[in-house]
Amino acid sequence: MAAYALRRLIQFIPTIFGVILILFLLLNVLPGNAALMAGGAQDVNVDATYIELMKKEWGLDQPLHTRFLDYMGRLLVGDLGKSFLRREPVADLLASRIWPTLKLAVAAMGIAVCLGVPLGFYSALRQGSWADTGSMVGAVSGVSLPQFWLGLLLMYLFAVKFPVLPPQGYGDGSLSHILLPGFTLGVGYMALLARTTRAAVVEILTTDYIRTARAKGLPGIVINRKHVLRNALILVLTTAGLQFGGLMGHTVIVEKLFSWPGVGSLLVDSIFQRDIPVTQGCVLFLILVFLLVNLAVDLLYAVIDPRIEYR
Amino acid sequence: MTPGLRKLLQRTNLLVGGAISLAVVLTALLAPWIAPYHPIDDANLLYADEPPSARFWFGTDSQGRDILSRIIYGAQISLAVGLISQGLNSLIGILLGLTAGFFGRWWDDLVMGLTNIMLAIPSIIFALAVMALLGPGLVNVFVALGLTNWAYSCRITRSQVLSAKSLDYVKAARALGYGRWRIMITQILPNIMGPVLVVATLGVAGAILIEAALSFLGLGVQPPAPSWGGMLSFAREKIFTAPWISIFPGLAIFVTVLGLNLLGDGLRDLLDPHTSQQRR
Numbered sequence: 001m002a003a004y005a006l007r008r009l010i011q012f013i014p015t016i017f018g019v020i021l022i023l024f025l026l027l028n029v030l031p032g033n034a035a036l037m038a039g040g041a042q043d044v045n046v047d048a049t050y051i052e053l054m055k056k057e058w059g060l061d062q063p064l065h066t067r068f069l070d071y072m073g074r075l076l077v078g079d080l081g082k083s084f085l086r087r088e089p090v091a092d093l094l095a096s097r098i099w100p101t102l103k104l105a106v107a108a109m110g111i112a113v114c115l116g117v118p119l120g121f122y123s124a125l126r127q128g129s130w131a132d133t134g135s136m137v138g139a140v141s142g143v144s145l146p147q148f149w150l151g152l153l154l155m156y157l158f159a160v161k162f163p164v165l166p167p168q169g170y171g172d173g174s175l176s177h178i179l180l181p182g183f184t185l186g187v188g189y190m191a192l193l194a195r196t197t198r199a200a201v202v203e204i205l206t207t208d209y210i211r212t213a214r215a216k217g218l219p220g221i222v223i224n225r226k227h228v229l230r231n232a233l234i235l236v237l238t239t240a241g242l243q244f245g246g247l248m249g250h251t252v253i254v255e256k257l258f259s260w261p262g263v264g265s266l267l268v269d270s271i272f273q274r275d276i277p278v279t280q281g282c283v284l285f286l287i288l289v290f291l292l293v294n295l296a297v298d299l300l301y302a303v304i305d306p307r308i309e310y311r
Numbered sequence: 312m313t314p315g316l317r318k319l320l321q322r323t324n325l326l327v328g329g330a331i332s333l334a335v336v337l338t339a340l341l342a343p344w345i346a347p348y349h350p351i352d353d354a355n356l357l358y359a360d361e362p363p364s365a366r367f368w369f370g371t372d373s374q375g376r377d378i379l380s381r382i383i384y385g386a387q388i389s390l391a392v393g394l395i396s397q398g399l400n401s402l403i404g405i406l407l408g409l410t411a412g413f414f415g416r417w418w419d420d421l422v423m424g425l426t427n428i429m430l431a432i433p434s435i436i437f438a439l440a441v442m443a444l445l446g447p448g449l450v451n452v453f454v455a456l457g458l459t460n461w462a463y464s465c466r467i468t469r470s471q472v473l474s475a476k477s478l479d480y481v482k483a484a485r486a487l488g489y490g491r492w493r494i495m496i497t498q499i500l501p502n503i504m505g506p507v508l509v510v511a512t513l514g515v516a517g518a519i520l521i522e523a524a525l526s527f528l529g530l531g532v533q534p535p536a537p538s539w540g541g542m543l544s545f546a547r548e549k550i551f552t553a554p555w556i557s558i559f560p561g562l563a564i565f566v567t568v569l570g571l572n573l574l575g576d577g578l579r580d581l582l583d584p585h586t587s588q589q590r591r
Contacts, residue, residue, distance in 0.1 A: 149565065268439075270443075
């Protein structure tokens with residue numbers, strides 16, 4: 001088990017390194033522009049000597065590989081650089097935003113798992129019934145829904161038409177504030193989990209070991225819980241992990257829609273302000289959470305699925 | 312249930328999805344003839360924020376433009392973004408996947424390494440990063456989305472090539488002395504187009520959704536162009552006074568993406584009967 005965990009951890013390193021490299025190249029291929037941004041100037045009519053000065057101050061006159069090594073070195077000690085605009089460490093700007101984002105993601109995930117998995121399970125057990133057809137139509141629709149539109153509709157319904165929930169904002173961070181954004185973010189994910197659960201359960205129900213369990217007279221509820229659900233969970237967990245990235249991506253839109261003070265809002269603002277170090281920091285954070293969740297999922301396999309070999 | 316009816320029901324996805332997609336394509340092509348007003352020029356502040364009526368079926372926006380007309384023209388933007396960017400994704404993905412699967416060795420390792428890194432970056436976040444570099448605009452949206460989702464096409468192409476490589480028709484082509492590129496392009500590619508097409512169809516849907524999201528954030532297609540997502544970005548402030556501005560553009564995105572997703576699912580069921588039995 002420990003060796004398996006270690007192996008997964010070691011595999012994790014090249015991926016995160018690759019992600020950092022690609023993002024660095026992407027956001028830093030135009031050093032001239034970066035200097036303009038660092039200087040706080042958006043237009044081209046800036047004095048050339050001023051640009052040179054800025055390039056020097058921010059180390060943008062160095063060759064790309066030197067800058068990358070420098071960047072990596074500072075990343076290792078948790079230094080994400082300084083904001084062009086506010087001249088504060090990016091890490092400080094991020095720190096205050098992390099908690100709201102994580103709270104939102106966990107709320108969405110909780111809603112999705114608590115509704116999606118039972119829905120898919122029920123559909124699979126009642127294959128071909130109207131309930132099954134209905135919930136699967138709902139699942140395809142959920143995947144196709146633009147989140148921000150759903151959010152607008154929910155906002156209209158629960159904050160304008162029947163004003164029971166606050167339309168936007170973090171407020172005191174209480175449950176009533178998180179319900180609308182959490183549900184908006186969770187719906188697409190819920191639909192995916194329902195579809196996956198249904199497909200997994202339908203497949204498991206046709207296997208020999210379920211037939212054997214039935215033949216030896218196990219009560220249905222025991223079969224469903226011990227054999228079907230447990231095996232289905234492995235597949236559902238894989239999907240949940242792989243699709244978690246989509247959830248992290250969508251936090252950007254949902255946060256912006258509901259004026260939620262998280263990393264996603266900071267990311268969008270930083271793009272508008274052309275504040276590249278902040279953009280880089282936010283993007284890196286969102287991807288890192290996604291990768292860590294996947295790592296956790298891989299390690300969880302070992303707990304849920306006794307067949308996994310810890311090679 | 313008669314077998315014919317059952318077969319038809321199994322193809323519901325394909326039929327409904329195909330019908331919706333066709334309707335969207337026709338709307339985009341015929342926009343100048345079916346739209347009652349011009350989407351940008353016919354702005355009249357006297358009719359600002361009018362609710363749906365016989366004159367303006369879907370109401371008007373804050374500048375007095377007919378929302379129905381803007382939605383009809385918006386189909387052109389969404390389809391163009393979906394098709395062009397997915398075309399770019401497919402091109403990159405097929406080229407990399409085909410060569411990686413066929414040549415193998417270090418090239419395969421390199422391509423798969425890159426693919427796995429791309430899959431580790433959520434599409435919206437990558438698209439946002441590219442837009443941060445390029446700045447907003449329609450052409451930049453094509454580029455950003457065209458570079459975002461190729462990893463899915465690449466992965467499916469590669470896995471198909473790997474299984475096709477040992478099949479008799481490829482061996483026969485080798486025995487006939489065909490060159491490697493000729494085998495790849497004239498022999499393998501036509502035989503693996505099915506799954507690649509399914510991924511591409513779902514990719515068009517995904518690209519349309521991301522474009523809408525980018526434009527909603529104000530980083531995609533810029534006003535006054537009638538992008539569905541862009542129309543929604545002004546809807547939030549108006550939600551108390553003019554909620555219809557929020558409803559119809561979103562409905563257009565939803566129906567279009569739903570249609571393409573159903574079409575993709577239907578194609579998969581049609582092309583791969585094995586999984587369709589499990590999926591019913």
